[in-house]
Amino acid sequence: MNLPPHLSVQDGHLFIGEHDTVRLAEEYGTPLYVTDEGRVRARYREYRDALSAHYKPVLVLYAAKANGNSALLRVFADEGAGADVFSPGELELALRAGMEPSHLLFNGSSKSRNDLRLAIERGIRVTLDSMDELRAIDEVAGTLGKEAFVSFRVNPALDVPTHPKIATGLASSKFGIPHERVPDAYRAALEADHVRPVGIHCHIGSQILALDPFIEAARVMVRIAGELVRMGVVLEFIDLGGGLGIPYRHDEDRAPTPREYADAVMPVFVDGMTALGIRPALWVEPGRSLVADSTVLLTRVNSTKDAHRRFVNVDAGFNQLVRPAMYGSYHEIVVANHADAPLESTCTVAGPICESGDLLAEDRPLPAVTEGDLLAILDAGAYGFSMASQYNARPRAAELLVRGPDRAPMRRAETVDDLVATQLTPPWL
Numbered sequence: 430m431n432l433p434p435h436l437s438v439q440d441g442h443l444f445i446g447e448h449d450t451v452r453l454a455e456e457y458g459t460p461l462y463v464t465d466e467g468r469v470r471a472r473y474r475e476y477r478d479a480l481s482a483h484y485k486p487v488l489v490l491y492a493a494k495a496n497g498n499s500a501l502l503r504v505f506a507d508e509g510a511g512a513d514v515f516s517p518g519e520l521e522l523a524l525r526a527g528m529e530p531s532h533l534l535f536n537g538s539s540k541s542r543n544d545l546r547l548a549i550e551r552g553i554r555v556t557l558d559s560m561d562e563l564r565a566i567d568e569v570a571g572t573l574g575k576e577a578f579v580s581f582r583v584n585p586a587l588d589v590p591t592h593p594k595i596a597t598g599l600a601s602s603k604f605g606i607p608h609e610r611v612p613d614a615y616r617a618a619l620e621a622d623h624v625r626p627v628g629i630h631c632h633i634g635s636q637i638l639a640l641d642p643f644i645e646a647a648r649v650m651v652r653i654a655g656e657l658v659r660m661g662v663v664l665e666f667i668d669l670g671g672g673l674g675i676p677y678r679h680d681e682d683r684a685p686t687p688r689e690y691a692d693a694v695m696p697v698f699v700d701g702m703t704a705l706g707i708r709p710a711l712w713v714e715p716g717r718s719l720v721a722d723s724t725v726l727l728t729r730v731n732s733t734k735d736a737h738r739r740f741v742n743v744d745a746g747f748n749q750l751v752r753p754a755m756y757g758s759y760h761e762i763v764v765a766n767h768a769d770a771p772l773e774s775t776c777t778v779a780g781p782i783c784e785s786g787d788l789l790a791e792d793r794p795l796p797a798v799t800e801g802d803l804l805a806i807l808d809a810g811a812y813g814f815s816m817a818s819q820y821n822a823r824p825r826a827a828e829l830l831v832r833g834p835d836r837a838p839m840r841r842a843e844t845v846d847d848l849v850a851t852q853l854t855p856p857w858l
């Protein structure tokens with residue numbers, strides 16, 4: 430199986446960076462997420478360098494929802510990145526990790542007045558998703574005696590080739606303002622007393638492996654930028670969103686590199702800006718393509734069972750990694766303690782959760798596997814821990830960060846005490 434550069438097989442064991450995953454699992458227990466910091470930094474730099482080869486200024490905003498661990502946010506802050514934040518929680522975490530308020534964009538299709546107040550107080554730009562939200566932010570800013578700096582999310586009505594649950598720029602999607610109504614939205618924003626429109630935003634979906642949809646979205650954004658400029662909007666940024674996919678099927682999928690993405694999209698953007706005579710910052714918001722392949726989820730085999738299918742029962746289920754159950758997603762699996770053994774049988778890898786849909790992989794050829802073996806679920810760094818739950822009262826896993834010869838937990842495993850930490854006993858019980 431093709432492996433990214435930070436993963437290797439040495440003497441039959443899967444290594445992440447310099448670290449033997451078999452030893453990490455023994456030392457820290459399972460289930461365990463392990464992330465290679467160098468890989469995250471390298472991916473970020475690929476994006477930054479590829480985009481800025483075409484145009485400056487460029488800002489890469491990490492989509493914090495992919496994995497909002499503070500250590501990762503610190504890594505991105507240290508690199509000079511910003512963040513797409515989608516909730517007050519992500520907003521606070523990004524600020525605490527040292528990110529500049531001016532490098533954050535508060536996105537989201539349903540924000541409360543409290544959310545809007547927080548963003549205005551912290552000096553963070555907000556992407557508006559409805560005309561109601563424009564009215565609300567105008568009132569909130571007025572009450573605070575401040576001005577709100579905003580963009581609107583454009584729904585470009587593009588059909589993108591990805592899972593329907595993660596295609597966000599469809600005409601039928603809940604996100605954004607229909608592209609033909611966007612000029613009216615900006616006109617209303619220009620007329621509002623306490624709002625200043627300073628940007629435009631779009632995000633067409635996630636796990637997109639083709640470049641054409643991004644090119645098309647860039648065209649729509651350039652066209653709209655022209656209309657806005659003509660009506661007097663001073664654009665400080667244009668945000669093309671995230672969405673670049675990764676090759677989850679290592680030997681079959683082909684994902685564009687950040688350079689290929691930049692080479693495809695940037696000419697449309699740069700020519701458009703030149704024609705308009707403006708030079709707003711270009712923002713992008715990748716999540717998955719920055720962090721997905723940096724991380725493996727290590728899980729121990731509890732038992733195997735030959736039933737109507739051959740099951741490999743492991744200690745991580747959709748409580749730790751929901752993507753296979755939720756989207757039918759494919760994640761490569763390596764038997765980490767005999768990673769170079771020949772494939773032997775077709776196995777269904779099942780988690781410990783009380784649901785028959787709790788399967789991490791179905792009918793997958795694997796080497797011989799027995800109790801005590803260690804499986805590594807690959808490409809678990811995006812929407813892995815961040816979508817984990819405590820279902821079945823199972824504590825969430827630890828997250829370990831490795832860098833060169835160093836390793837350190839960036840989150841300890843939860844315990845049963847953590848499960849009850851927020852629970853209260855009503856006085857009559």
Ligand code: LLP
Pocket residue numbers: 492495513536595597632634635636670671672673714715716717718752756811812
């Ligand atoms: N910006 C906005 C406004 C977004 O909604 C998203 C993702 C991103 C950026 C980052 O997209 P990315 O580069 O990661 O594709 N849980 C799903 C993915 C949901 C994506 C939601 N929005 C999954 O596991 O596949």
